[in-house]
Amino acid sequence: MSGPTVLAEHRGPGVMIVTLNRPHRKNALTDGMLEELEALCRQLAQDDSVRALVLTGADGSFCAGFDLDGMEGMTSLPPLRLQRRVERQAAAVSALYELPQAVIAAVDGPCVGAGLSLALAADIRVAASRARCRAAFVRVGLSGGDLGASWLLPRIVGLGPALDLLLSGRTVDADEAFSLKLVNRVVPCDALVAEALALAADIAANSPIAVAVTKSVVHANAGASSLAEALKRESASQVITAKSADVEEAMAAFREGRPPRFTER
Structure with a gap:
């Protein structure tokens, strides 16, 4: 073939x-x-x-x-x-x-x-x-x-x-x-x-950076040795996503009653 x-x-x-x-x-x-x-x-x-x-x-x-x-x-x-x-x-x-x-x-x-x-x-x-x-x-x-x-x-x-x-x-x-x-x-x-x-x-339809970071942190925390380790990793990942433009876009879309247009990777 x-x-x-x-x-x-x-x-x-x-x-x-x-x-x-x-x-x-x-x-x-x-x-x-x-x-x-x-x-x-x-x-x-x-x-x-x-x-x-x-x-x-x-x-x-x-x-x-x-x-x-x-x-x-x-x-x-x-x-x-x-x-x-x-x-x-x-x-x-x-x-x-x-x-x-x-x-x-x-x-x-x-x-x-x-x-x-x-x-x-x-x-x-x-x-x-x-x-x-x-x-x-x-x-x-x-x-x-x-x-x-x-x-x-x-x-x-x-x-x-x-x-x-x-x-x-x-x-x-x-x-x-x-x-x-x-x-x-x-x-x-x-x-x-x-x-x-x-x-x-x-x-x-979700934020690309949110999906990528979520996938990464779940994979990493599957091998975490403790809750404390997992929480520390989660905190770092949340800072990354919270500083993305997609969060502001989600807030604006909610206020304006429209679907969000996510762009950030």
Whole structure:
């Protein structure tokens, strides 16, 4: 298949949809695909026109994991070369996770292995009713510590449920994923993209600097050692946002009975 394997399209003010585009392989990942995604995320991090991002997959699949056809060459590499290759692959997850914009994963069909890691790197996950999630690493003889799964999954579902999924490699349907808090909501299949885009539009209507700072402080405080540490970080973040022009714009809009026009990043 020729052409880009990661597609990006603006969908309304401040909203972009990014589509993993290898439908003939259920959007299974390749090194080149991850490089495309990383490059796009680095570009979007500097793009003031994008305030919220929806990540999805083409043709009813989110992502079937890393393409196993590409693994044969990996296993023959010497250890240091293999480590460098795996680290390059992981850079896409870091770039996605570190985006200042809100990221919503719209999960349809299979969401497996490295594909699950991409969904975990999003801030919010919306699943279609037919979505199926699986941390399949151990099923192919690999460590479940792959592309951030061992760090992201316990922070989302808790240590016990994360070990359940990572050690068993079992499939979780959409309803169980919701009960585990692996996904934030479950919607009908034909409403998935519309629901994700509507949520993105709601977020994009807010102050960009407020969204970015909120995301940053929540991520940082997830690892805070104490309430005092978290409060100190919150105080600093509140000073940053309080001094932005968007606060004055919000006050003016409230007085004038109109929607605010936020601009500051």
